Amino acid sequence: MIQSENKCYSSSVVLGSLTNEELVDRADMPRERDSELQGLNCMLRHEVLQLQDSPDSIELQLPPETPAEEGHRYKVEEMATIHLDPCFALTVTKELDPAQLLLNTTWKNERDMSRSVTEYLCNWVPMGGASVFNTSNTGFLSGLAPNICICLPGLLSPDSAFIYGIIDLKQLGETLDAGSSLGKLAQYLLRISRAQPDRKHFWGFLSNLSSNLLLTLTQDQSSSAQLPQFQRYSNLTFLETLQYIHAATDVGAPPSTIPVGLPFSPTLGPLHRKLATTRKWMVGEFRNSSAVLGDSSNPTMVVKASLPRGIGHRSTLDHVIELGHLRRFLRVRLAPPPSIEKLVWDPLSEEFDDGEGMYTDRSLPFGVEFGITPVGIPIILNDFTTPSQFSSCLDNILDGLEWLHTVAKTVHRDLRPDNIIFNPVTQSAVIIDFDCAWSLPPDFPGDFGEVKTTYGGALVSVPRRVLEKFNEMLKTVGDTEVSGAMDAGVEILTSIQYAPHPTDDLCAFVFLALAFLYPAQFVSFRHCRILDRNREGGMKRLEQLLDTVRISAIWGKWWAMAEAGDRVGLRGIRDVAQVEFMDFLWH
Structure with missing residues (x-):
């Protein structure tokens, strides 16, 4: 077992010729995930470590996901908790450390441990501020998955585009700064950062409950050539970990540290699952939408919503073009056959519409959202x-x-x-x-x-x-x-x-x-x-x-x-x- 903090982790696992975009897409399309990705989690656990000295920091050489990443080394700086953003300042109280309640529990396996910690976290995050998921052995993150994902509220399942942060659990007494564990956590954060290109800061924890390690990732949004920067905060208590998670998911968290919010109207209720994301759209499935549709016989629909980063004259025009065509299809003399998608929810039907189902340049809405069937x-x-x-x-x-x-x-x-x-x-x-x-x-x-x-x-x-x-x-x-x-x-x-x-x-x-x-x-x-x-x-x-x-x-x-x-x-x-x-x- 590796105990030195001043070492370098190296891995030779190659993900083939997949692009970053394909990896992100496939994270939410398990039917299309390559078999080589399905076994990646197991391969990383048994990867051979190569260590090199580096003062006050370590370097990680992670599996390249594109040819351009071949040979990249990611520097991880060791930081003191006093350097954390003030909104994440850790104030230790004399309260009973919550970890003691969990440390006194005996688990059969890692999955049971994840389940217990997930249930505890659900009661700790701000009310309505986050959704906590036990993701052990799910492989939803392009074949990988940490034990616990903390996501935006309103989700029924985890999604890489909406993750606040993650926790990867280790057995009690297991060393947290081993190269393999830290390298895998860094790999998780890189995957999440690619799914959230408009976010600057990301975070994840390694925890065996008695000891906890925080790893943060900062990406330069102005330059894709600049490698992300990692910082490590070691020897945190579990109470400090909980305090950080609470602050990171609270309404006062800095915008650069949270995922872009769901673009869907809150009147739709919880998102059942995200179906697709493009540069301009997010497409999701909503169930129990009878109140919105006014039709209890068909409560399920697909909703397409403009993404904030896609807003602009060209992308907005593309959105209203589709909505205009779907509106016009409902007005033609002969109803469309079942092989044509049908517009069933149109919240902007009374705004901007010129009466013919189209918009003029002067009346383009800021964002577009509508529901269609079938799913x-x-x-x-x-x-x-x-x-x-x-x-x-x-x-x-x-x-x-x-x-x-x-x-x-x-x-x-x-x-x-x-x-x-x-x-x-x-x-x-x-x-x-x-x-x-x-x-x-x-x-x-x-x-x-x-x-x-x-x-x-x-x-x-x-x-x-x-x-x-x-x-x-x-x-x-x-x-x-x-x-x-x-x-x-x-x-x-x-x-x-x-x-x-x-x-x-x-x-x-x-x-x-x-x-x-x-x-x-x-x-x-x-x-x-x-x-x-x-x-x-x-x-x-x-x-x-x-x-x-x-x-x-x-x-x-x-x-x-x-x-x-x-x-x-x-x-x-x-x-x-x-x-x-x-x-x-x-x-």
């Missing part, structure tokens, strides 16, 4: 048990597209696996996310092409004519470095004016069917939007994929039908999909 799950081929179920799913999507194009006069423009969910109640597919949608002219196709826009959806959904125009314009960039060419490519692609057409969605549908059947071929496109930089070779891969599909003996004819707008003929793709699905089941 679904991402479509995975394993969800289907028979070929007919899968082919029905494809029919559902085509039904939705036919209604969009012919009745609602709308082009989705961002049709991809992320924007299709499976409704487990009706066993059907549903098209979601209309923030990139485009309204066709009233007399379409009469005046098609007169009104144009630029493309802003996913890379995999770029129309072929836009891609061809991009290649023509890219030739004018000249010989530049790859990074410069990539930036120039993004600027060119987002500047191309074109008139969206229903056939764009139909071509995207062919790619969608292929992505369901052969997901490995679309991994590099799954979450990639054209505005994302540093996606070297993305456009080239898209061209190669497009060429392969167009000359395919099987899929080439479906692509030709899509470009011709033959929705009836395109339904025959379900027969091919059934055969491919049978092959999937067989293997």
Whole structure:
């Protein structure tokens, strides 16, 4: 066991080529977590330690999560408690140390210990100020998890984006400053900091109850190149630990030390679970919303809310575009089919609305929030048990597209696996996310092409004519470095004016069917939007994929039908999909 404080912890565990963004996303999507991450907690516990002398501090070399982090060493300064922020000043009283009550308890294992400490903390944090979760062995933090997470109030389950701080428990008498324990705590804080980019200070405790260690992380929000700074406060009593946690979760805590609050209206009640977070949105599932909806028969809905850091003219405009389309869908002469998401809660319906379900530039609200149904799950081929179920799913999507194009006069423009969910109640597919949608002219196709826009959806959904125009314009960039060419490519692609057409969605549908059947071929496109930089070779891969599909003996004819707008003929793709699905089941 290592007892020296002036040492360096080194680890050689590598997390593959995952990006920070993917790690954060996967922390809240356990279905997509890689197997290598699932065993990371166990691997870190048994990691070989390499020690080096360093005066009054230690250095941690943590597992790199991206190639850019290879070789990073994080300095951990030893600090005295008198250097804590005044709001966290620890005033020791003569009260009975609460740890004594817990120290006198015998636990069968670490999980029982975590449960007891969690129950105690629930009564210690400020009333209504925090939610305390026992997260032992959950792996919710990208395959890792501390024993206890203290989160924002209003949560029914822990989420890395809403964590105040953490506690990792050790057996009674176990040394807290061992490199492996301190390194793992630092790894937890790094994961949390990546999920909360707008926060400056983070904290976590190592505790065996008789002795406690506080580790803080400070990140420079102005420079992503600057490594986070760690500070360690040793030999705290459990009462001092409780006092710190109380102050850190109280209403008077400095804004830089708390997570960004939930963007949802408090009238919705507790957040059942967070479904997704983007640069602009947070999407959550709410249950028991009968009072809000006025409908006791369907109390569950999905709520999309603007994030504070996403507020701005462009992002707000994206939000109101989707809300405007959903409002308009409720007013058309023929109700949308079940394969189109439905607006069920619209708190801003009487504000800013111009009467047509849209906003003007002068009336843009500061933030947007609305509720939709159904609550679904991402479509995975394993969800289907028979070929007919899968082919029905494809029919559902085509039904939705036919209604969009012919009745609602709308082009989705961002049709991809992320924007299709499976409704487990009706066993059907549903098209979601209309923030990139485009309204066709009233007399379409009469005046098609007169009104144009630029493309802003996913890379995999770029129309072929836009891609061809991009290649023509890219030739004018000249010989530049790859990074410069990539930036120039993004600027060119987002500047191309074109008139969206229903056939764009139909071509995207062919790619969608292929992505369901052969997901490995679309991994590099799954979450990639054209505005994302540093996606070297993305456009080239898209061209190669497009060429392969167009000359395919099987899929080439479906692509030709899509470009011709033959929705009836395109339904025959379900027969091919059934055969491919049978092959999937067989293997």
